[in-house]
Amino acid sequence: MIEIPHWLDKQTDLQPNATAIELEGRVVTFNDIKEKSQRMASGLINSGVKKGDHLAILAGNRLDFVYFIHAVSYIGAVAVCLNIRLSPREIAYQLEDADVKHVYTEQEHINKASEAAHILKKQPSIIPLGTLPDSEKVMDLNQFLKLDDVFTMMYTSGTTGKPKAVMHTYGNHWFSAVSSALNLGLSTNDKWLVCLPLFHVGGFSLLMKNVVYGMPIVLLNRFDAPLVNDHIMNNNVTLVSLVTVMLQRLLKSQDELYPSTFRGALLGGGPVPEPLLQEAGQANIPVFQSYGMTETSSQIVTLSPNDAFRKLGSAGKALSPASLRVIANDGLTSPNEIGEIHVKGPMVSSGYYQHEPHAEDYLATGDLGYLDEEGFLFVVDRVKDMIISGGENVYPAEIESVLQEIKDIEEAAVTGINHEEWGEVPSAFVVVSDQSSITKEEIYNFCQKRLASYKVPRTINFVSELPRNAANKLVRRNLAQLLDEED
Amino acid sequence: MIEIPHWLDKQTDLQPNATAIELEGRVVTFNDIKEKSQRMASGLINSGVKKGDHLAILAGNRLDFVYFIHAVSYIGAVAVCLNIRLSPREIAYQLEDADVKHVYTEQEHINKASEAAHILKKQPSIIPLGTLPDSEKVMDLNQFLKLDDVFTMMYTSGTTGKPKAVMHTYGNHWFSAVSSALNLGLSTNDKWLVCLPLFHVGGFSLLMKNVVYGMPIVLLNRFDAPLVNDHIMNNNVTLVSLVTVMLQRLLKSQDELYPSTFRGALLGGGPVPEPLLQEAGQANIPVFQSYGMTETSSQIVTLSPNDAFRKLGSAGKALSPASLRVIANDGLTSPNEIGEIHVKGPMVSSGYYQHEPHAEDYLATGDLGYLDEEGFLFVVDRVKDMIISGGENVYPAEIESVLQEIKDIEEAAVTGINHEEWGEVPSAFVVVSDQSSITKEEIYNFCQKRLASYKVPRTINFVSELPRNAANKLVRRNLAQLLDEED
Structure with missing residues (x-):
């Protein structure tokens, strides 16, 4: 098994005072990042975090995110990177699926994180990044990274629509x-x-x-x-x-x-x-x-x-x-x-x-x-029917499963339609039950509560049936034709 | 185990017609090298070479060397790289130690290679690079290189003076x-x-x-x-x-x-x-x-x-x-x-x-x-007492063991002395038996027959005893002092 010196130690050794990150006019050197990350790692260890623990991060692009990621590698824990645009329900699913022990979050997302945690039986602790214990004493931290060790998990979703955590090793x-x-x-x-x-x-x-x-x-x-x-x-x-x-x-x-x-x-x-x-x-x-x-x-x-x-x-x-x-x-x-x-x-x-x-x-x-x-x-x-909206991957099956939670909806299918600004946006096609009087607005509001805003269908179309192939499988690429027929 | 696409295939895929090597006004593309190397590999397989075989190359910097090296990797054999400046005796030692099956050599060194082979009981075959079988049909060649597989062996020598084959993997x-x-x-x-x-x-x-x-x-x-x-x-x-x-x-x-x-x-x-x-x-x-x-x-x-x-x-x-x-x-x-x-x-x-x-x-x-x-x-x-002469590593112990084959010499030690052109050259210090009438010239001639020219001592000094430490171990760095005393 190949191991390499911890990459942040290495850069600090080679060029301690070189600029590593510029952020909002601040300049941070490799030595700064190492110091901060090692202190954070020491603090985490002192607070009970152990090698192999799954630690989620819910934060935007900020230095604390960087320090946290390197702290995780100094401990040998695993960083579960959460999308800040997800709904509490979506976050809860990932926290449970990934066996997350603690969630580290910036102030801005603390309520969302707490809401997500409350959905779960086994609740991870929610820790604001700003209040992270900061330890003077640097404990016994990893000096080497084993290329085969898992470092990060990030969620993606195949055609099934059930998000899966992609495991990345250091290698x-x-x-x-x-x-x-x-x-x-x-x-x-x-x-x-x-x-x-x-x-x-x-x-x-x-x-x-x-x-x-x-x-x-x-x-x-x-x-x-x-x-x-x-x-x-x-x-x-x-x-x-x-x-x-x-x-x-x-x-x-x-x-x-x-x-x-x-x-x-x-x-x-x-x-x-x-x-x-x-x-x-x-x-x-x-x-x-x-x-x-x-x-x-x-x-x-x-x-x-x-x-x-x-x-x-x-x-x-x-x-x-x-x-x-x-x-x-x-x-x-x-x-x-x-x-x-x-x-x-x-x-x-x-x-x-x-x-x-x-x-x-x-x-x-x-x-x-x-x-x-x-x-x-x-x-x-690109991933059969995946929608790319403003650079975000949107998986039709995931939206469909939310739609299908609505009692009045018998069948639902989602596809991407062209959009000048976002490239594509999701569009929903639903078959409602005969007696139903549900409105497009009611469906839209339901989705808004359950999905990140970029996943909420921009248009909702009532149709009498969905296009299916001989094996009765939904053919999403034929959905757009229904739109044309409707016009 | 990590494997990567064969690097020559990869470059040929990425930039087939880009210049790979310039040699004496000739320009060779990655595609040229791949073609030649794969044909050579096919020819070698047709002539009985197998995966894992140890194949020595005795050649200077020429395209055939390059084709040979890549051919070896397409077969999954091991290339034993021989120094063309070695004496037949030295080559023989390496051929035997490295279990070499075939020696591929340029015309210029064919006599030396044959002389080396004749010293050995189990003689490897000597094959001139120019006459290498060249096969039209490309056999089943390696498309991937496993980073853990041994690719080359090159000889070096520790302080013991006994050359050892350093094994290099693709990785x-x-x-x-x-x-x-x-x-x-x-x-x-x-x-x-x-x-x-x-x-x-x-x-x-x-x-x-x-x-x-x-x-x-x-x-x-x-x-x-x-x-x-x-x-x-x-x-x-x-x-x-x-x-x-x-x-x-x-x-x-x-x-x-x-x-x-x-x-x-x-x-x-x-x-x-x-x-x-x-x-x-x-x-x-x-x-x-x-x-x-x-x-x-x-x-x-x-x-x-x-x-x-x-x-x-x-x-x-x-x-x-x-x-x-x-x-x-x-x-x-x-x-x-x-x-x-x-x-x-x-x-x-x-x-x-x-x-x-x-x-x-x-x-x-x-x-x-x-x-x-x-x-x-x-x-x-640099490697305790190693001599670097014109960029070549010279190991005192290796020269000493040759000197000690001379009957009249009781003890011998070699160290490097400064030299304007070569940086350092080896200098020998010998203790001869009381009755001996051996001359410096006779010693010099003996060395010339047994050693590459750059290893032959430039000066030979008769001394009464060698500098040794308390444990009776030779202290080579004190040899230079004897030289001063002699002056």
């Missing part, structure tokens, strides 16, 4: 960071701007690059186009991770050319439309399109800006040292033949908590795609 | 390459010049960077100062690996400033004297001093050019993800206290062929050194 995160460096290169001048949430793997992976590369990051607690542009233009930011809607907004709020020192934008969340690529090119923004998921610890396939126009719509090629294949009828597909995308590599999670580990060598992603003659990947359906 | 080489990238950065403009022999780990590691990074290398079959300078000045070489004597020669043969695109020289083989550092600085050459050995798959400690003058004489800090500690009296030393250097990391070999694996977590290097208050390593004695 998954380390190899992901290194793969990205082998792909994008690594310069001592690099500074990466983080405006994606740290509780998702896209943002979290930048926290890992921060300590694996020893690279400074600029941390924003939310996306703000003028502010991001200002950091690129005036604060030597060389790289930024975005979803498509953010790139659109950046371009809208900026007239000047981007500086040549800006190495580019790494884009997740589906292919970038050609006009946007054109616009980015004219503004001097190299765009790296990518494909990845929580299970791959961030991007695993990337398209270089050189190929962006030549391979329009492609996600690129599998990073070194990852592998990719497309399978149909139990065999490899021919070029341009659609099949399921399978991936493999040391950055791929070995499985979900409470589930059997992946049986196969490759992870079947559930996504459909094809490879062209030159081996470039084109993703056809 | 050792991969992590070494990645560690170097995390330290030096990695640019798409990088091009590394290789003038160190590929059969040593310093040169070999650049062959690994070539396929792990997908970075072009310029391969020279020997060091030639004007040629190296020409590549730096006119062929966009950004990095070069050197030993100190080579840096001296580069500076001597060049008057112009080096271009700012030249990122620097990675230097092995002991600390660089201040005047040379000054000269390099004036010529605009950033110098990365380093410490490493065959067992660490190349440098494991590096000093950045920023610290070169501030930390004169230091080898720097342990690369991420490696660790370093200095041990004396079974405990960690205080700052500035000398002890034995211990290293750990996924690039450190797990042991020697035919020997027990390292029992400890850390590898005891046998080198003495100390860490200063800031944690910078200073190496005091």
Whole structure:
């Protein structure tokens, strides 16, 4: 089993006084982060936290999140990263499923966390991050990280709609960071701007690059186009991770050319439309399109800006040292033949908590795609019917199960419909019982209480039946046709 | 067990037509190398070579060496890299010790290889590289490399003087390459010049960077100062690996400033004297001093050019993800206290062929050194009494054992003496029997027949007794005093 020196110790040893994080004008060095994280770890140990404990964090992009994550690694505990946009009910499900012992939360979300805890029989303790015990004495902390040890859990959901905790080892995160460096290169001048949430793997992976590369990051607690542009233009930011809607907004709020020192934008969340690529090119923004998921610890396939126009719509090629294949009828597909995308590599999670580990060598992603003659990947359906709304993954089955809790609703199906600002938004199709007098507004209000706002259907359509295939399985991609018929 | 796609397949997939190697004006792409190596692998399999076989290579820096190395990895065999400067007797020892089945050699060294084979009872076959079977049909070749599998063996020798084969896994080489990238950065403009022999780990590691990074290398079959300078000045070489004597020669043969695109020289083989550092600085050459050995798959400690003058004489800090500690009296030393250097990391070999694996977590290097208050390593004695002559490691005990074969010699000891051109050269001190009339010339001639020329003592001194400590152990560092007394 491979172990490496604790990455924060290592960076503190190599460059103690180098800037690690910039946040709201504050500059924090690697030594600062180590000090704070080790004190927090010591405090946690003093308060009874043990190696292997599952500790949830419910917080936005703030330094306490960073200190907490490293404290967890110094203890050898596991960090369960919660989405702050989830409803109390959703949080409760994850707390129970993940066997969470304590929840650490920022002031802003303390009520939500408490509400979630009260739903559960076995209630985890809720601890405000600001009141965390801070110990002077640094206890016996991990000096090495074993690459096979589980470090984080983040929730995702397959087509079943039941959220599952993806387990990431230290190795998954380390190899992901290194793969990205082998792909994008690594310069001592690099500074990466983080405006994606740290509780998702896209943002979290930048926290890992921060300590694996020893690279400074600029941390924003939310996306703000003028502010991001200002950091690129005036604060030597060389790289930024975005979803498509953010790139659109950046371009809208900026007239000047981007500086040549800006190495580019790494884009997740589906292919970038050609006009946007054109616009980015004219503004001097190299765009790296990518494909990845929580299970791959961030991007695993990337398209270089050189190929962006030549391979329009492609996600690129599998990073070194990852592998990719497309399978149909139990065999490899021919070029341009659609099949399921399978991936493999040391950055791929070995499985979900409470589930059997992946049986196969490759992870079947559930996504459909094809490879062209030159081996470039084109993703056809991103997680079959998954909706991507403003960069957030929305799983129809999850919304459907909430709808089906409504007595009057006999059947429900959800699909994504195009939306100018968010890319896609969820739209619900429901079959109600004959005697029912339920209104769209009542359904909407019910959803609002149970779901994060971005998951609440934007439109609700009453239909007489749902499209089903021969095996009586719902065919979500045919839902949009019902919409057309209705018009 | 982690496995990664075969690195040459990966680069061929990512950038088939990119330049991989430049050699004597020829340009070879990754696709060319893959084609040639896979054909060679197929030919070897057709000729009976099997997975796990030990195959020796006796060749200088040429494309056949490169194809052979990759062919070995496609088969899953083990490459035993022989130093072309060894005597037939020395080669014979290594062939036998390493259980070599076949020796692949360039025309130039075929007689030496045959002579070596004839010494042995169980003779390996000698196969000229030029006549290697070349198969059209590509057999079932490795598509993945398991990081724990042994890939290469290279000979080194501890203080005992008995050469031992350091086993390197794919993982050792991969992590070494990645560690170097995390330290030096990695640019798409990088091009590394290789003038160190590929059969040593310093040169070999650049062959690994070539396929792990997908970075072009310029391969020279020997060091030639004007040629190296020409590549730096006119062929966009950004990095070069050197030993100190080579840096001296580069500076001597060049008057112009080096271009700012030249990122620097990675230097092995002991600390660089201040005047040379000054000269390099004036010529605009950033110098990365380093410490490493065959067992660490190349440098494991590096000093950045920023610290070169501030930390004169230091080898720097342990690369991420490696660790370093200095041990004396079974405990960690205080700052500035000398002890034995211990290293750990996924690039450190797990042991020697035919020997027990390292029992400890850390590898005891046998080198003495100390860490200063800031944690910078200073190496005091490089492998206790080892002599570094023109970048070659010379082990006194090995020469002593040859000297002791001479009947008239009762005792022999060897140490390094300073030499303007080679840094150090071996010098012998012998105690001969009372009745002996043996001459220095006779001793010299005997050594010449048995040892590579760089190991033959440059001076031979008759002394009445050797310096020994209380435990009657030879104290080689006191030999130089005898020289002074003699003068």
